[in-house]
Amino acid sequence: MEDYADLAIKSISDNQGFQLAQVRFVNIRQENINYRMGLPFQSNRSFSQGVAVRVRANNAWGFAATNLLDKESIISTAKNAWKIALASANVPRGQQVTLAEEPTYKDEYSVRIDKDPFKMDFEEKASIVQDANKLSFSETDLVRDSMASYNARDLNIHFFSSDGSDIKQRILMIGADISAIAVGTEGPQRRAMDMNMTGGWELVEQFDLMKQAELVKRESIELATKAEKCPKDYKGTLILDPWQLGLQIHESTGHPTELDRVLGYEADFAGTSWMTTDKLGNLQYGNELVNITQDATIPGILGHIKYDDEGVLARRVPIVKEGIFVGYQTDREHASLIGQERSTGNSRADNYNDVPIIRMNSMNLDAPTGDEGFKDIDELIADTKDGIYGIRYKSHSIDDKRLNFQFSTQIGYKIEKGEIVKTLKNISYQGITPEFWGSVSGLTREFELHGHPNCGKGAPNMQTGYVTHGGPWTRFENVHMGIA
Amino acid sequence: MVDIKTFDELAEIAKELLSESKAQGADAAQVAVYSNENIATRYGEKHITQNTLRNTTEFQLQLQIGNKVGNYGGTMHEDRIKEMVNDAITLARFSPDDPEFPGFIQKQPDYPDLPSRMVEYTPMEISDQVKLAIENAEINSDIVSVAGNLNYNTGRFVLMNSYDVMARREGSTVSGIINVAASKGTGESRSSSSVAGVKFEDLQIEKTAQTVADRAYRGLNQGEIDVGGYETIFGHEATMELMFHMGLATSSSMLINYQSPFKDKLGEKLFDKRFTITDAVSDPDHYASQNFDRDGEPSYDITYIEEGVVKEFAYNRRNAKKLGVETNGRAVGGFAMFRSPSIRPGNKSEEELIASVDDGVYITSLWYCNFVHMPDSTITGLTRDGLFRIKNGEIVGSLKNMRFTDSMYSMYKEVEPANDVIQKLHGTYGSIFGLAGKIPTLRLGNFNFSSKGKH
Ligand SMILES: [Zn+2]
Numbered sequence: 025m026e027d028y029a030d031l032a033i034k035s036i037s038d039n040q041g042f043q044l045a046q047v048r049f050v051n052i053r054q055e056n057i058n059y060r061m062g063l064p065f066q067s068n069r070s071f072s073q074g075v076a077v078r079v080r081a082n083n084a085w086g087f088a089a090t091n092l093l094d095k096e097s098i099i100s101t102a103k104n105a106w107k108i109a110l111a112s113a114n115v116p117r118g119q120q121v122t123l124a125e126e127p128t129y130k131d132e133y134s135v136r137i138d139k140d141p142f143k144m145d146f147e148e149k150a151s152i153v154q155d156a157n158k159l160s161f162s163e164t165d166l167v168r169d170s171m172a173s174y175n176a177r178d179l180n181i182h183f184f185s186s187d188g189s190d191i192k193q194r195i196l197m198i199g200a201d202i203s204a205i206a207v208g209t210e211g212p213q214r215r216a217m218d219m220n221m222t223g224g225w226e227l228v229e230q231f232d233l234m235k236q237a238e239l240v241k242r243e244s245i246e247l248a249t250k251a252e253k254c255p256k257d258y259k260g261t262l263i264l265d266p267w268q269l270g271l272q273i274h275e276s277t278g279h280p281t282e283l284d285r286v287l288g289y290e291a292d293f294a295g296t297s298w299m300t301t302d303k304l305g306n307l308q309y310g311n312e313l314v315n316i317t318q319d320a321t322i323p324g325i326l327g328h329i330k331y332d333d334e335g336v337l338a339r340r341v342p343i344v345k346e347g348i349f350v351g352y353q354t355d356r357e358h359a360s361l362i363g364q365e366r367s368t369g370n371s372r373a374d375n376y377n378d379v380p381i382i383r384m385n386s387m388n389l390d391a392p393t394g395d396e397g398f399k400d401i402d403e404l405i406a407d408t409k410d411g412i413y414g415i416r417y418k419s420h421s422i423d424d425k426r427l428n429f430q431f432s433t434q435i436g437y438k439i440e441k442g443e444i445v446k447t448l449k450n451i452s453y454q455g456i457t458p459e460f461w462g463s464v465s466g467l468t469r470e471f472e473l474h475g476h477p478n479c480g481k482g483a484p485n486m487q488t489g490y491v492t493h494g495g496p497w498t499r500f501e502n503v504h505m506g507i508a
Numbered sequence: 509m510v511d512i513k514t515f516d517e518l519a520e521i522a523k524e525l526l527s528e529s530k531a532q533g534a535d536a537a538q539v540a541v542y543s544n545e546n547i548a549t550r551y552g553e554k555h556i557t558q559n560t561l562r563n564t565t566e567f568q569l570q571l572q573i574g575n576k577v578g579n580y581g582g583t584m585h586e587d588r589i590k591e592m593v594n595d596a597i598t599l600a601r602f603s604p605d606d607p608e609f610p611g612f613i614q615k616q617p618d619y620p621d622l623p624s625r626m627v628e629y630t631p632m633e634i635s636d637q638v639k640l641a642i643e644n645a646e647i648n649s650d651i652v653s654v655a656g657n658l659n660y661n662t663g664r665f666v667l668m669n670s671y672d673v674m675a676r677r678e679g680s681t682v683s684g685i686i687n688v689a690a691s692k693g694t695g696e697s698r699s700s701s702s703v704a705g706v707k708f709e710d711l712q713i714e715k716t717a718q719t720v721a722d723r724a725y726r727g728l729n730q731g732e733i734d735v736g737g738y739e740t741i742f743g744h745e746a747t748m749e750l751m752f753h754m755g756l757a758t759s760s761s762m763l764i765n766y767q768s769p770f771k772d773k774l775g776e777k778l779f780d781k782r783f784t785i786t787d788a789v790s791d792p793d794h795y796a797s798q799n800f801d802r803d804g805e806p807s808y809d810i811t812y813i814e815e816g817v818v819k820e821f822a823y824n825r826r827n828a829k830k831l832g833v834e835t836n837g838r839a840v841g842g843f844a845m846f847r848s849p850s851i852r853p854g855n856k857s858e859e860e861l862i863a864s865v866d867d868g869v870y871i872t873s874l875w876y877c878n879f880v881h882m883p884d885s886t887i888t889g890l891t892r893d894g895l896f897r898i899k900n901g902e903i904v905g906s907l908k909n910m911r912f913t914d915s916m917y918s919m920y921k922e923v924e925p926a927n928d929v930i931q932k933l934h935g936t937y938g939s940i941f942g943l944a945g946k947i948p949t950l951r952l953g954n955f956n957f958s959s960k961g962k963h
Contacts, residue, residue: 064606066842069595070582074564087560091583101563108547108559111631115639117555146602154604169765205766211883212766289552291655291698292685293935295875295892298963377562421876421911423890427962428911430888432880450881452888454911454959484659484683484939485548485560507958508880508888508913 025049028095029184032077032102037186039106041082041113044123047102048076048333049093049182050376053142056175057150059157065171067150074376077105083120084112089377124359124367126336128187133330134194136323137224141176141198144225149174153200156233160204160241166248167241168212169205174198174228177477181333189335197326197490198227199477204240208248213449215244215434216416220326220475220490227324243435251449254412254436254506261411261439261465262453262503263404266472268433269389270493271417274476276457277309277316278384278493280426281343281351282370283358285382293483295424298457299349301362307349310461313392316344318353320369320385326475327386327492329372334380336369343387347462355382374487381482389495391471400470401497406442407466412505413437413444414451430454430507452507455500466499510628510662511563513543515676518666521567521584526670528593529571534578534600536670537571538612540802541584544663549634552655554642556635570612571596575605610825614671617806622799623792625706627680629660637713644717645688650728651721653689656700658682659939667804675800680706683795683933683944686717687893690724696963697727697906699872699894702745704795704933704944723872727894727906732960735910739868740955741861741898746891747947748932749874750916751849753887754785755943757916758812758820760827760844762882769885769916770818779816779920780953782854786811787822787838787846788946795933795944796848800837807837812846816920822846840941849945854925861926861951863901869955870896870903873935874912885916890961909961922953 029047036042051073058065074091075098086109090101141149157172177197184190201218217240219231264272280297284290287301299307320329320338329338334356343351354364355371372383391397398404405413414433422429436451437444472494479489513521518541529537543565550558568581569592578600580592637658645654662680667673687700701720703711742750762768770778789798789807798807803825812820823831824839838844862870877889888911895907926949934943 063608064577064603065608066579067577067599067603068579068581069599070580071588071592071595072566072582073585074583084556085558087558088562089560090563091565091585092563093585104561104563108561108631111549111635112556112559114632114635115551115554115556115642117553117557146598150603207766214767284557287553288653288655288689289550289557291552291653291687291689292550292657292700296698377560377564379558379560381558419878419880419888421878421888421890423909423911423961423963424875424892425963428890428909428959430880430911430913430959452880456962483550483685484657485546485562486940504959508886 025182028098031095032098033186035099035102036079036106044080045186046078046334047184048376050074051180052375053178054176056173057153058171058173059154060171061161061169062158072375075101076376077102079105079109081106081109082113084109084116086112087379121357121360123356124365126356126367128185128189129331129335129337130190132192135196135222135328137196139225141225142178152233156202156237159234159237160202164241164245166206166208166245167204168207170203172202172233174200183335185335191331191335193330195222195329196224197222197477198224200228200231200233202233202236202240204244206244206248213244213247215240215247220477221324222326222328223324246447247435247449251447254448254451256506258506259502259504261408261499261501262505263408263411263413263497263499265415265497266494267416267474268414269495269498270474271420271431273316273387273389273493274491275420275422276426276429277343278387281353282382283352283354286352287358287361294481298425298427303349305350308347309344309349309458310347311464312346313464313467314344314347314461315390316387317342317390318368318387322386325386325473325492326477326490329385332369332371333373334367334371336367336371338369341368353382353384358382372489378485378487383481383489384479384491386492388473388493389498391469391496392467397467397469400468404466404468404497404499405439405444408439408442408499411439412448412451413439427457451505453503453505454507455503460500463501464498465501468496471496510545512545512662512664513565515664515666518543518664519668522666522668524589525567525569525593526668528589530670532593532597533573534571534597535573536612537569538669539567539569540665540667541567542663542665544661547631547634547660548657549638550657551638554654556638561631569596571600572609573600575607575609576600576603577606577609608826608830610829612669612671613673613804616673619675619799619806620790620808622797624678625680625792626662626678627707634658634660637708640713641686641717644714645721647718647721648725650690650692650725651688652691656684656686658684673804675804681795682708682711683938686720688721688724690728692728695728697724699724699727702933702935702938704931706793723894730906730908731897732908733897735957735959737954737956739865740952741865741870742950742952743870743872744930744932744947744949745873745935746871747950748934748945749877751945752934752937752943753877753879755845755847757885758818758822758846760821760823760831763821764827764830767882769883774818776818777816778818778917779813780923781815782925783813783816783920783923784811784852785813786850787848788850789848794848794946795931796942802839802841803835805835805837805839810836847941847943849947851925851947853927853929853948855927858926858928858949861924861949862898862903864951865898866900868898869907870898880913886913888913908963910957911959911961912956913958914956919952919955924951
């Protein structure tokens with residue numbers, strides 16, 4: 025591949041206006057095993073492989089990709105990328121941009137894999153998924169639909185750049201999920217649990233699908249038969265579990281701090297951002313308890329990478345520090361546009377034929393340390409006079425600048441005088457981003473991070489982003505709940 | 509020069525996969541092979557920001573051994589056929605029986621005619637169209653930004669199975685979004701419009717860019733309104749946005765998992781008598797036209813909402829078998845959905861509809877709409893890119909965005925379509941699912957806003 029990458033680069037590097045070329049060979053092997061109500065359901069395997077050439081020339085970008093890996097096809101793909109760069113320069117940016125500097129690297133990296141799922145017996149994996157699925161609707165006629173799945177996505181990237189980088193990465197993503205829909209007299213209710221990380225089959229074992237099957241069965245039935253509706257137009261205290269907190273971070277911190285959105289380059293689809301460049305360093309985003317950090321270097325999480333798809337080394341980047349907005353997510357071009365010396369390493373492409381764009385990787389609310397905060401959710405509930413505790417995502421919506429959001433959780437509990445008094449269903453809450461983060465009144469030292477393999481961005485060729493979010497159990501005040 | 513495989517080349521690949529499947533022990537198999545060229549040009553702040561060309565040949569293979577099923581897909585590599593088929597074979601062999609698998613079509617269907625529409629564009633021709641959009645949007649000095657995308661796709665598709673069934677289709681589409689920002693003082697306003705068709709002329713880029721810019725300019729100086737119900741005009745974008753939710757609600761996949769609000773409501777009048785929606789797949793100018801679906805089943809036009817009555821769900825072979833009915837040719841991968849909605853127009857113009865509103869709003873686009881609780885059809889989302897106040901039949905000013913939370917039953921209880929049908933790509937899922945509609949402006953008797961936006 026080194027030879028072919030070299031040939032591709034050489035076929036365009038003498039052209040007038042050439043600045044940089046990046047060649048990315050990608051192959052992805054995937055396996056999905058699904059069971060629905062005890063029966064196999066559209067299980068699937070796939071393999072995709074191809075090469076992309078991205079070129080910077082005359083202050084513009086070109087990109088071309090093909091799944092053909094012979095010498096001629098790769099060279100003609102490089103030439104196509106050049107043609108595209110010329111077409112881009114036909115509607116040029118006025119300002120000259122020098123990409124933010126990054127050292128070059130020669131490296132080979134793999135996430136830690138104890139038990140490679142692609143080297144295991146198929147039946148062993150399938151029977152674990154099937155058993156859990158069967159358990160989730162056994163001995164009840166209330167659970168009418170249930171699904172259990174395992175999936176693996178073995179991503180192998182070999183990245184070359186004309187300035188000398190040669191980086192090989194293997195990122196094996198592993199996921200498992202299980203859901204149950206119970207139907208009671210007042211209609212259906214769904215409960216689901218999932219796990220998405222990087223590593224091997226051992227993660228599925230740790231997740232313990234059988235335990236999760238019991239949980240989704242029990243709680244979907246409870247929701248459909250016993251739970252009360254969330255009180256209408258209730259204004260008060262809301263505690264979110266780390267999973268739902270993660271969604272809150274994703275939508276209200278992650279997306280508005282993507283610098284391409286901020287600068288108007290995502291206005292056609294994803295939207296823009298209220299966190300404009302004049303606010304960097306001075307915006308009161310939340311109160312002093314709010315510290316949000318991007319960190320793709322954490323091993324084992326779904327959003328973990330060593331290098332991004334521009335060959336930038338991943339690193340920790342503070343986004344919100346003691347309530348003040350302090351950092352954006354960037355790539356090399358956008359970092360340079362706001363005068364930052366280095367990219368934050370957020371340039372990612374979903375597949376070989378996708379162009380790298382600014383994507384979240386891992387962004388989390390920092391948990392307190394030492395004696396600060398509360399030990400765990402039990403301590404936090406005991407400290408709460410009156411409120412609602414919401415768990416896991418059911419529905420979400422947020423505006424195109426990321427200010428007005430409305431989310432729902434799958435299940436929740438009413439808290440009175442420091443104790444859980446009943447189970448609630450159809451919990452919805454609505455807020456305005458800085459007001460919501462300004463109302464944090466409690467964090468636990470215990471925290472969890474969860475992977476989310478489903479962030480969409482990059483119209484018109486939508487790409488999937490694989491991200492991690494989480495933090496402590498977090499308490500918010502004066503929240504408007506019970507909207508629908 | 510577009511570089512995609514011919515029908516014969518695709519059929520050769522399909523035959524090879526079928527014969528290898530048989531050789532490795534499959535009783536039957538079906539394969540879909542696609543060859544595609546895509547040029548996607550994105551722009552922002554009045555220049556091209558990303559521009560990509562992709563040539564791909566991909567396939568999806570499904571095979572059966574007795575009642576055991578294996579699925580396999582990905583990019584096509586002719587030197588790996590044995591290995592790929594083996595992966596599908598082992599998946600099938602080690603899976604338990606799948607009694608819900610409907611099997612493959614065993615007799616060549618008689619597909620309806622659908623003329624092929626191929627156009628060729630170069631990257632430079634596409635960037636010239638982007639230039640046109642930017643130039644035409646600059647209607648005055650308050651237009652500060654033009655963003656958007658233009659997406660060109662051309663491809664061929666062949667589906668074959670071991671019973672000698674063969675279906676093939678070729679075609680091109682162009683689609684995109686134009687988004688324009690106006691600014692005066694500290695105020696900013698954006699507006700946008702999606703475009704979809706087969707060739708550039710269908711998109712009317714110049715006119716669309718001017719209209720969007722004009723709307724962005726008129727959107728400056730937003731006032732505010734209170735939460736609550738309003739008489740509402742849905743512009744084309746807003747009408748189209750919620751066609752996705754109607755598509756989900758009428759999907760047989762959502763019947764099976766108890767999520768469809770229309771479960772057990774077939775034949776009931778749920779909406780205004782003036783509300784009729786046809787899945788117009790036979791319309792050759794429709795962005796999402798088709799004469800067969802992903803199962804290889806023929807697809808015909810279906811009126812699924814007729815005078816306010818839900819008449820039909822979208823089926824694929826698998827769902828149809830499970831629910832004990834016949835498929836109607838709406839397989840989309842493993843899902844089933846109506847993707848080419850055509851709403852029956854009324855006889856008034858948009859201006860006449862606006863004139864009939866005493867105290868209400870005009871919504872250009874809706875954004876981030878999701879079901880809050882699908883079984884009761886409640887949806888939440890926001891207005892975007894142009895919310896206007898209507899008083900005494902006239903647009904009197906622009907408004908800050910609002911969040912709505914409302915059920916489909918309530919919002920479509922009183923619907924009057926205008927006569928101004930145009931084609932729109934779905935803002936969020938258009939390019940992913942191939943979802944586009946030929947739709948008019950709508951006047952809703954009441955639409956419920958649940959909270960105020962900040963911009
Ligand atoms: Zn996202």
